Amino acid sequence: MEVIDKTMISNIISDSLVQAISYNDYRTLVSQLVEEQSTTGSEKTEALINYTMLNDRRMKRWDKTVKLSDEAKAKIQNFNHKVTWLVLTESWCGDAAHIMPVINKVAELNDNIDYKVVMRDENDALMNKFLTNGGRAIPKLIAINNETNAVIGTFGPRPNVATEIVKAYKEEHGKLTPEFKEDLQRWYNKDKGQSTIADLLHLLG
Numbered sequence: 001m002e003v004i005d006k007t008m009i010s011n012i013i014s015d016s017l018v019q020a021i022s023y024n025d026y027r028t029l030v031s032q033l034v035e036e037q038s039t040t041g042s043e044k045t046e047a048l049i050n051y052t053m054l055n056d057r058r059m060k061r062w063d064k065t066v067k068l069s070d071e072a073k074a075k076i077q078n079f080n081h082k083v084t085w086l087v088l089t090e091s092w093c094g095d096a097a098h099i100m101p102v103i104n105k106v107a108e109l110n111d112n113i114d115y116k117v118v119m120r121d122e123n124d125a126l127m128n129k130f131l132t133n134g135g136r137a138i139p140k141l142i143a144i145n146n147e148t149n150a151v152i153g154t155f156g157p158r159p160n161v162a163t164e165i166v167k168a169y170k171e172e173h174g175k176l177t178p179e180f181k182e183d184l185q186r187w188y189n190k191d192k193g194q195s196t197i198a199d200l201l202h203l204l205g
Contacts, residue, residue: 009129010149013086013142016126020086020116023104027063030056030091040091042121048092055097062101066193068109072201076109079204082146084114087156088127089139094185095158096139102193103141106200114146132157143203153203159195162187 021029030052033039039052068076085107089096100117107115120127120138127136137157145152158166165187169180 006150009151012125012129013144013149013151016118016123017084017086017116019122020118023100023107023115023117026089026100026117027059030059033091040119040121051092051094055091055094058097059101062098062193063104066102066105068105068197072197073109075201075204076106076113079110079112082112082114083152084116084144084146086116086118086142086144087139088118088120088123088130088142090120093138094181095156095162095188098185098188098193099139099156099159099196102196103200105193106197130154141203155199155203159191159199161191161195 029040034053034056037049038044039048041048085103087100087103089100104115107113118126120136120140126142127138127140130140130142131137132140139156141155142151143153143155144150162184166176166184170176173180
């Protein structure tokens with residue numbers, strides 16, 4: 001049964017990789033959507049369109065400002081296995097806007113890491129294999145061994161530190177309030193991508 005499931009997941013991943021785009025192409029796409037006052041995804045609500053516009057600005061900022069320590073750079077540059085980091089996302093996702101530029105900064109440091117992007121709503125089969133607590137949470141990074149096509153790890157939808165903050169708030173208040181979501185944005189700004197970098201280094205082993 002497990003062998004069948006692994007084969008199925010491998011096939012689903014292969015199908016998704018055919019339509020995957022680079023991070024640079026994703027950034028171009030989001031900028032185009034802002035000009036067109038649109039968004040990725042199956043819903044095109046005014047709220048999601050506004051989030052896409054906000055996220056484009058966030059990503060532009062992070063693309064310029066994310067910094068890695070010399071220690072982190074050395075670990076990334078010493079990684080010598082060929083992998084693909086396939087990320088499920090949508091342009092309106094707030095967490096993704098803070099995380100995807102950080103993934104790019106890591107991937108740029110090593111040609112062995114191939115960073116690819118697909119849209120969640122266009123890849124139901126893939127998303128449904130990588131749910132978080134039963135939900136279609138994004139961004140979701142799937143790390144794939146290029147030689148075997150096997151999944152060797154995942155990351156997301158948030159860095160571990162943020163996941164714990166969200167979990168504690170939910171347990172106390174029952175749900176995430178708009179005020180908490182603003183606090184989480186401030187946390188991302190203060191963290192400057194460092195928690196995401198730490199988790200990605202762990203993914204590299």
